[in-house]
Amino acid sequence: QWYTSWSFAEAPTAKESMFDFREVIVTHVASIAKMFIGIAVYLPKIIVICVVWWLGARWLTSSLKLQDLVLNAVALVFIMDLDTLIYHCCVPVDVQAMVDMYRLARKRPKNEHHTEEDTLRLLDKKTMRRIARMVLAMTFVMAWTLVYMVFLQRVLPGYKWDLLDICESYWRNSMHLHGSVPIF
Numbered sequence: 370q371w372y373t374s375w376s377f378a379e380a381p382t383a384k385e386s387m388f389d390f391r392e393v394i395v396t397h398v399a400s401i402a403k404m405f406i407g408i409a410v411y412l413p414k415i416i417v418i419c420v421v422w423w424l425g426a427r428w429l430t431s432s433l434k435l436q437d438l439v440l441n442a443v444a445l446v447f448i449m450d451l452d453t454l455i456y457h458c459c460v461p462v463d464v465q466a467m468v469d470m471y472r473l474a475r476k477r478p479k480n481e482h483h484t485e486e487d488t489l490r491l492l493d494k495k496t497m498r499r500i501a502r503m504v505l506a507m508t509f510v511m512a513w514t515l516v517y518m519v520f521l522q523r524v525l526p527g528y529k530w531d532l533l534d535i536c537e538s539y540w541r542n543s544m545h546l547h548g549s550v551p552i553f
Contacts, residue, residue: 391470392470392471392472393470393471393472394472394473394474395471395472395473395474396474421445421448421449425445425448426517426522427522427523427524428441428445429441429442429445430518430522430524430525431524
């Protein structure tokens with residue numbers, strides 16, 4: 370959402386600027402600045418996210434014990450949040466406050482005069498779009514996880530989901546279960 374606001378900001382003019390001592394509202398951005406930020410900020414961020422996801426998925430998949438899995442997941446979250454930690458520890462508080470002052474202006478609709486009914490209708494549409502985006506995101510995450518587990522994982526070469534017999538006999542022996550107790 371922030372990126373769409375940023376990408377649709379208009380080119381700057383000399384007479385248009387909004388400054389308030391509490392916040393700076395960016396209303397216009399030059400096309401070259403948008404392109405520079407897209408290449409210098411967003412592209413490396415996307416590359417880092419994809420590489421860390423790939424390596425993290427391989428790392429978590431190779432965990433042998435539940436304890437190792439939990440510890441590796443916590444370590445992976447720490448690695449993902451390291452940039453924020455460095456920012457909060459190394460950047461002075463007054464500079465952080467100055468960065469927090471900047472806001473992106475959103476385009477306002479041409480027709481500002483809405484009735485309460487129109488406003489509720491717009492909120493319902495926004496809510497439905499957000500729910501649809503959430504469902505699509507969850508579907509994508511589940512589908513991508515399945516695709517990774519079935520086709521892309523390289524931790525267990527030749528794995529064909531054939532561990533049931535081995536795990537069941539191990540489970541029975543370790544729990545001293547006998548007879549026809551269904552395990553899985």
